[in-house]
Each structure stands twice: as C-alpha cells, then as structure tokens.
Amino acid sequence: MDEAAVNGNRRTLHSALLELALTALMLFVVATTVRWLLGTLDPASGGWWNTPEGRLLAVAPLSGYTVTAVMLSPWDKVTGGHINPAITLAMWRYGRPPGRDVAPFIAGQLIGSLLGIAAGRIVRGPVFASPAVDFAVIRPAPGWSWAAVAVVGTATMFVIVAVAGIGLSSRRLGPFTPWAVGTMIAAQIIAFGTLSGGIANPAREFGPAVFSGSPALLPVCLLAPPVGALAATVVINQVNSRRRTATWAPAAKEPAPTSRP
Numbered sequence: 001m002d003e004a005a006v007n008g009n010r011r012t013l014h015s016a017l018l019e020l021a022l023t024a025l026m027l028f029v030v031a032t033t034v035r036w037l038l039g040t041l042d043p044a045s046g047g048w049w050n051t052p053e054g055r056l057l058a059v060a061p062l063s064g065y066t067v068t069a070v071m072l073s074p075w076d077k078v079t080g081g082h083i084n085p086a087i088t089l090a091m092w093r094y095g096r097p098p099g100r101d102v103a104p105f106i107a108g109q110l111i112g113s114l115l116g117i118a119a120g121r122i123v124r125g126p127v128f129a130s131p132a133v134d135f136a137v138i139r140p141a142p143g144w145s146w147a148a149v150a151v152v153g154t155a156t157m158f159v160i161v162a163v164a165g166i167g168l169s170s171r172r173l174g175p176f177t178p179w180a181v182g183t184m185i186a187a188q189i190i191a192f193g194t195l196s197g198g199i200a201n202p203a204r205e206f207g208p209a210v211f212s213g214s215p216a217l218l219p220v221c222l223l224a225p226p227v228g229a230l231a232a233t234v235v236i237n238q239v240n241s242r243r244r245t246a247t248w249a250p251a252a253k254e255p256a257p258t259s260r261p
Helices: 003-036 052-072 085-093 099-124 146-168 174-192 202-212 218-248
Strands: none
Touching: 003 052, 003 099, 003 202, 052 174, 085 099, 085 146, 085 202, 085 218, 099 202, 146 174, 146 218, 202 218
C-alpha cells in the first residue's frame, strides 16, 4: 500500500472517530434536554408549559441549533459535521466526502449514538430509564402508522438536504446554511414532534431505540431520512448541472453580414 493510500485511510479513520464523538455529544445534549424538559411534565399543574407542545418549544431550538453549532465549529472543517447518516449520504452525492468515507462515517455516527445515550444513563441515573424519559426514544402519536411516519421523515429530510445543497452551491447563501439547517430541524420538531416524533436523523433514534428495547420504529427511522436525502440530491444536482450548462454554453454566433454588390 502506497503512502497516499495510508494517509487517506488515516484521515478517514480520524474523521470517522470525530463523527463518533460529535454524535455522542449531540445525543447526550438531546437526551439531557428530554430528561429535564419532557421528563418533568406535570399536566396536573396546568398551564401551557406543562404540555408536550409547550415543552417542545424549548426542546426544538436546543436540538436544532446544537446541529448549527457543530456545523460552525472547527470540527466541521475536518468531517463536515454531519452527525447524521442521511446527511453523510447527501454530502457524498454532492461530492464531499469521498465514497470511501461513507461507511466509516455512518458506523461512527451509530456507535456515537449508543455512547451518547449510555453516557446519559450513567450521568442522569435511573430516572433516565424511567417511563417518563425512556432513554429519549421517539414515539409517534396514537394512530400514526409506520407509513405516515416514513412519509414525514422522507419529506422533512428532502427539504433540509435541498436547502443545504442550494447553500453549498451559492457563495452568497453558503454562510447562512448552518442557521437554515438548524432552524428547519427546530421547525420540524415543533410541527411533528408530538405527531410523528419529528424523525430526521437515524442516529437520533438508533441509540434510544436500542437502549429502550423499543425497536419497532427503528427500520423507518433508519431508512426514511436517507431516502429523502438522496432524492433531494438528485433534484439539486440536476438543477446545478443545468445551470452550469447554461452558463458555459457558447453564445450562438451571429451570422456574418453579407456584402452587397
């Protein structure tokens, strides 16, 4: 194996471990937020603050802008700060990272999800496993089928990845992309958190589902967001391709004037 290949493998391993650490941190923050906000609901006390919808107004921005913080951090320059398998697949289709990084990144994210929830259980104690918190597992509202949850998850990730793709292809909009992504994540949690569960990240659900022993919805959580992400890259790549073609197409030549005798 030549030196370039060895260096490439080292860079991939380093980046995958960083994705693992960032995803573990994200899951710990999210799970801690669920513990202190949704885990302390007291409907008997009354008031909007003691309703799931009220608490989601605090959970949503904390979750969404944690992603923004990662995207704006120095670590983003190393891995892209994906912390989401669907985003890794989308960025690969957008041309970054290279294909060899995809599987290690996703493996790191899923392992990081497990480690983040394990850390939450150790730090927060038995209450983390209580029915009120249940390892921060996502549960859809009664009457929501797996198909309905899949549609919402696919559509949500389609929009997020499409907006990210537009930002990546525009120097003017690029600096605003992390804030737009965080805002959209927060908005979808507020809109769908008490209905479908607000699923937009397979890693967000992987650790909680494994620890809670509630894997029934896990296949949908693992598949729906990547499908939406890949569909968005197809659309955005086609739009960008047409735009480049229009920009670089040679202008039609004007016919040379004919001289009159």
